[in-house]
Amino acid sequence: MSKNTVSARFRRVDVDEYDENKFVDEEDGGENQMGPDEAEVDSLIRHSCTGNLTEALHAVLKNPPINTKNQNVKDRAEGLVLKVLSSFKSGDIEKGVQSLDKNGVDLLMKYIYKGFERPSENSSAVLLQWHEKALAAGGVGSIVRVLTARKTV
Amino acid sequence: TPSTLFDPLLSSAFSALFFKTLSHLFSSPIHLCPALGEIALCPNNHEVHIYKKDGTKWTKIHELKEHNGQVTGIDWAPESNRIVTCGADRNAYVWTLKEGTWKPTLVILRINRAARCVKWSPKENKFAVGSGSRLISVCYFEQENDWWVCKHIKKPIRSTILSLDWHPNNALLAAGSCDFKCRVFSAYIKEVEEKPGPTPWGSKMPFGELLFESGGSPAAAQTSGASGGWVHSVCFSHSGNRLAWTSHDSTLCVSEGGKNGTLTSLSSETLPLLCVTFITENSLVAAGHDCYPVLFVYDGAKGSLTFGGKLDVPKQAAQKGISARERFQNLDRRASETQNTDKDLNTLHKNSISQISVLEGGRNQCTKFCTTGMDGGMGIWDVKSLESAMKDLKIV
Numbered sequence: 057m058s059k060n061t062v063s064a065r066f067r068r069v070d071v072d073e074y075d076e077n078k079f080v081d082e083e084d085g086g087e088n089q090m091g092p093d094e095a096e097v098d099s100l101i102r103h104s105c106t107g108n109l110t111e112a113l114h115a116v117l118k119n120p121p122i123n124t125k126n127q128n129v130k131d132r133a134e135g136l137v138l139k140v141l142s143s144f145k146s147g148d149i150e151k152g153v154q155s156l157d158k159n160g161v162d163l164l165m166k167y168i169y170k171g172f173e174r175p176s177e178n179s180s181a182v183l184l185q186w187h188e189k190a191l192a193a194g195g196v197g198s199i200v201r202v203l204t205a206r207k208t209v
Numbered sequence: 210t211p212s213t214l215f216d217p218l219l220s221s222a223f224s225a226l227f228f229k230t231l232s233h234l235f236s237s238p239i240h241l242c243p244a245l246g247e248i249a250l251c252p253n254n255h256e257v258h259i260y261k262k263d264g265t266k267w268t269k270i271h272e273l274k275e276h277n278g279q280v281t282g283i284d285w286a287p288e289s290n291r292i293v294t295c296g297a298d299r300n301a302y303v304w305t306l307k308e309g310t311w312k313p314t315l316v317i318l319r320i321n322r323a324a325r326c327v328k329w330s331p332k333e334n335k336f337a338v339g340s341g342s343r344l345i346s347v348c349y350f351e352q353e354n355d356w357w358v359c360k361h362i363k364k365p366i367r368s369t370i371l372s373l374d375w376h377p378n379n380a381l382l383a384a385g386s387c388d389f390k391c392r393v394f395s396a397y398i399k400e401v402e403e404k405p406g407p408t409p410w411g412s413k414m415p416f417g418e419l420l421f422e423s424g425g426s427p428a429a430a431q432t433s434g435a436s437g438g439w440v441h442s443v444c445f446s447h448s449g450n451r452l453a454w455t456s457h458d459s460t461l462c463v464s465e466g467g468k469n470g471t472l473t474s475l476s477s478e479t480l481p482l483l484c485v486t487f488i489t490e491n492s493l494v495a496a497g498h499d500c501y502p503v504l505f506v507y508d509g510a511k512g513s514l515t516f517g518g519k520l521d522v523p524k525q526a527a528q529k530g531i532s533a534r535e536r537f538q539n540l541d542r543r544a545s546e547t548q549n550t551d552k553d554l555n556t557l558h559k560n561s562i563s564q565i566s567v568l569e570g571g572r573n574q575c576t577k578f579c580t581t582g583m584d585g586g587m588g589i590w591d592v593k594s595l596e597s598a599m600k601d602l603k604i605v
Contacts (some may be wrong), residue, residue, distance in 0.1 A: 158476055187271055195478025197459035204438040204458040
């Protein structure tokens with residue numbers, strides 16, 4: 057069997073980068089997207105009874121940092137969402153999901169899958185409970201939209 | 210030979226037809242010519258086969274062999290009785306019936322990638338081919354030179370064209386693409402037709418003009434995060450004033466009045482829809498990876514698009530003995546000899562539905578439509594029977 061003595065570095069070249077017809081996503085100007093308001097959300101959680109937690113949920117789903125390239129903003133938003141989701145009692149999750157409109161359920165699904173990507177100490181368990189209720193509300197279509205979104209949280 | 214599967218409980222709603230051959234992947238379309246009771250289909254290879262209905266049997270009467278690659282599109286022009294086919298070999302052929310056999314004429318599309326879809330225009334004097342070359346070839350016959358020539362629509366298409374549909378005025382063409390957009394172009398060819406009058410889509414229509422492009426404003430994208438998916442299917446309503454399309458992000462959209470009109474979209478709870486058609490000016494039927502057709506209702510006045518109901522009747526037939534033929538069919542379709550009712554799909558189609566065609570009544574008063582799927586099956590659906598068989602189903 058002959059041995060390849062020539063450099064194999066060419067195999068690491070990404071030829072698509074040199075394609076002049078390469079598809080480039082449109083720029084959507086996300087520089088001003090700051091994510092949900094941390095102060096507002098925190099105060100709603102602190103003064104939480106179920107009613108306020110639902111408000112906290114709505115507040116944390118506002119201004120999703122979808123178009124921004126700033127990873128810190130995205131991480132902060134995800135952390136804040138996880139905080140709100142973890143504050144709910146298991147029995148109240150369904151009501152929380154039902155208070156959302158279609159777009160809200162889709163957005164929640166995006167945050168849930170984002171959360172799955174980097175699990176922390178109890179996060180997956182909480183997220184799985186939310187996932188079950190969000191799936192019941194949004195159907196597999198909401199998961200399809202997580203998969204096809206070119207820009208996400 | 211194909212066998213006809215016939216469930217007596219559901220016989221009024223639809224009859225089903227399964228082609229027990231290699232043709233399980235009907236991602237190549239079928240084309241029906243209901244006037245003649247014939248079908249042209251591609252059994253997932255380089256050929257096109259034509260079947261004729263003889264009572265309840267279907268018999269193969271022609272084999273069209275000319276393509277050097279998978280046939281990806283078939284369209285049958287009923288008035289002039291010509292068939293156009295396009296394929297992965299980057300060619301299109303126009304077939305005419307001469308002395309009992311179909312004779313091909315090559316059409317050079319000038320593309321360097323596979324052709325993906327083809328559609329005759331309503332007047333049958335042009336046809337459009339979508340391809341992986343990121344452009345649309347609009348072809349017409351040049352009398353003086355006795356051959357088909359084509360013009361290209363390129364800008365601003367940035368990926369493969371998956372679907373095409375002509376506006377009833379024979380000049381406007383809708384195209385769905387893998388670059389996540391649905392567009393309306395002018396495909397007006399002065400050599401073969403008069404200048405078209407203004408429509409809600411626009412009044413200036415030189416060839417190649419872009420009259421509409423989906424994708425919405427950045428503001429819309431921010432609130433819903435929706436950036437769309439590949440546009441699998443596009444369809445004009447009978448009047449041409451409305452355009453519907455389905456995307457891979459499980460959405461259905463309807464545009465009315467073009468650039469300055471309305472755009473209504475519905476995020477579906479289902480898996481992505483691969484095909485859609487209007488059955489009245491307000492009702493649409495779409496189908497896809499969930500293997501059953503779905504009714505949607507569009508209300509122009511309210512600007513709303515709603516789910517109208519699932520159009521499939523689950524089989525409630527008792528378990529009966531399985532014949533050897535059924536075992537073979539199950540093995541073919543599902544890689545398992547028996548119908549395991551637990552994991553069994555209780556829909557007519559056992560795999561994704563790739564195409565939906567109106568058979569009778571046109572797009573404004575459809576009475577019969579047909580679905581073909583990747584299970585090699587073709588279902589014919591009767592609209593009146595569906596309405597009576599399904600509670601709460603109202604087609605407006």
